[in-house]
Ligand SMILES: Cc1cc2nc3c(=O)[nH]c(=O)nc-3n(C[C@H](O)[C@H](O)[C@H](O)COP(=O)(O)OP(=O)(O)OC[C@H]3O[C@@H](n4cnc5c(N)ncnc54)[C@H](O)[C@@H]3O)c2cc1C
């Protein structure tokens with residue numbers, strides 16, 4: 001079984017969010033990048049578990065500049081067999097999807113996994129676009145993935161519940177919480193990561209359909225009105241008369 | 247040219263989030279000198295009048311039991327068929343779980359720039375730009391869409407729903423059978439039938455590890471019931487199985503933006519806030535005056551949940567009685 005896992009990078013979840021150049025760019029000063037949690041904890045780890053029980057290979061693919069390589073090596077340390085970096089700045093998701101689709105078309109992958117979303121842009125869109133470009137079925141927000149022969153059984157979130165579906169290879173899946181448990185790389189993995197093949201390939205020509213023009217920080221709340229616990233019931237009147245939410 | 251909006255029925259009625267999307271589509275249509283067409287699939291006996299009342303000039307209804315609505319590939323082909331028939335250049339979705347699977351697919355098929363989870367009306371004067379939350383709600387980015395075709399999914403609860411327009415009769419719309427072939431087989435569907443859907447809820451009562459154990463959730467459910475609110479929880483609570491995992495809100499759970507979010511016994515970690523700080527009004531109940539959540543709240547009560555929550559339940563009952 002050949003599995004491809006889409007790996008992106010994201011600022012550490014506690015990173016301070018600030019912008020520069022007149023609020024047109026994210027300020028990376030002092031920001032630590034990590035493997036996007038959904039890609040690492042769920043997509044990659046489940047791919048490795050499937051490989052360990054059923055055999056096969058796990059390849060990662062990332063669209064990004066040279067700074068992406070530390071992120072890819074982390075995926076290697078956790079257990080990915082090899083990885084590809086497509087050399088381009090990932091500023092538009094359609095552009096990224098075109099890049100990964102062009103690579104995946106030659107690979108003959110049975111399952112392509114992405115994360116539920118990147119925690120910086122929260123798009124949840126790459127998996128769907130990729131599936132469309134590859135003309136493959138797509139299951140989004142998957143919380144469980146099992147494989148028997150050439151059939152995947154996937155449990156995923158739907159509005160108001162969950163659903164279990166079956167689909168033959170090949171297919172694209174986006175991974176959400178529940179699919180696996182995060183793994184911590186061990187010393188052997190970290191040593192092995194250094195010698196695994198990280199192939200850099202040039203980007204293909206593709207359109208960028210969107211661009212971010214500017215950013216603004218979300219406004220925090222100015223004051224918190226404190227209510228005495230003894231008098232907790234008065235909150236309800238305030239919610240009605242003042243906040244007007246009930 | 248028109249603006250197409252994809253809508254859905256749930257529990258025999260058009261979803262509130264769909265009506266919001268119709269409002270949104272109608273606004274964009276009038277701004278760009280065109281009209282909005284609502285598309286709905288297998289609405290059954292549900293009344294479709296609200297689609298017109300919410301601003302759709304035309305309603306297309308596809309009745310076809312052969313549509314596998316669990317297959318994003320099929321839905322994409324079907325919606326695209328309507329896009330072509332209507333010569334739509336803009337397609338609007340409500341950013342729910344269906345849209346997360348289908349909208350990016352459709353965008354790729356149409357080669358349309360896609361903005362998922364918009365929170366505002368687009369500006370259409372010079373360039374087409376629209377705002378969306380990024381960094382898990384900590385910032386807002388203004389996206390410019392450069393392609394002629396556009397797909398936008400609207401974050402639910404971004405606007406108050408208006409249905410003061412005029413109803414229009416639905417037109418039956420057919421799709422060719424060859425668009426319906428599906429490779430996805432549905433084995434099982436589990437729906438939480440009685441509960442309010444959390445992403446659509448206007449009022450949410452949420453609780454965290456401060457509740458000590460699942461046996462204490464009765465009062466949280468009671469408060470929610472009295473208010474007509476949905477229930478939610480922090481991540482550790484769903485991780486240890488005190489509450490079902492679909493209630494987990496935050497960075498790694500779902501993001502919500504109700505009118506009212508009441509947080510009981512939740513510390514207010516940055517990853518939790520990421521999923522709830524878009525709420526209009528936030529109430530925090532915590533016994534620790536130093537809990538970080540108070541910094542992100544509009545109303546705070548320092549106290550023991552086990553004493554405060556029953557008082558709130560009584561107060562809501564009294565309030566409701568006074569309203570009758
Ligand atoms: C990458 C990452 C992603 C994460 N994603 C999420 C996420 O999506 N959602 C999420 O919620 N968390 C998430 N977390 C976890 C988050 O950091 C916190 O650990 C979690 O939110 C804490 O949950 P809590 O507030 O219920 O529990 P605690 O932090 O244990 O807080 C319990 C609170 O209850 C109060 N309390 C105790 N007893 C009482 C009482 N009797 N009456 C009133 N108050 C009382 C305490 O003062 C305390 O403030 C994530 C963490 C990481 C590292």
Ligand SMILES: Nc1ncnc2c1ncn2[C@@H]1O[C@H](COP(=O)(O)O)[C@@H](O)[C@H]1O
Nearest residue numbers: 008063090114115117118123124125126
């Ligand atoms: N630049 C990238 N390179 C590789 N994979 C990516 C990239 N950006 C996003 N992805 C994948 O697509 C998923 C969803 O991303 P998004 O649509 O941006 O929220 C991520 O969790 C990754 O698995």
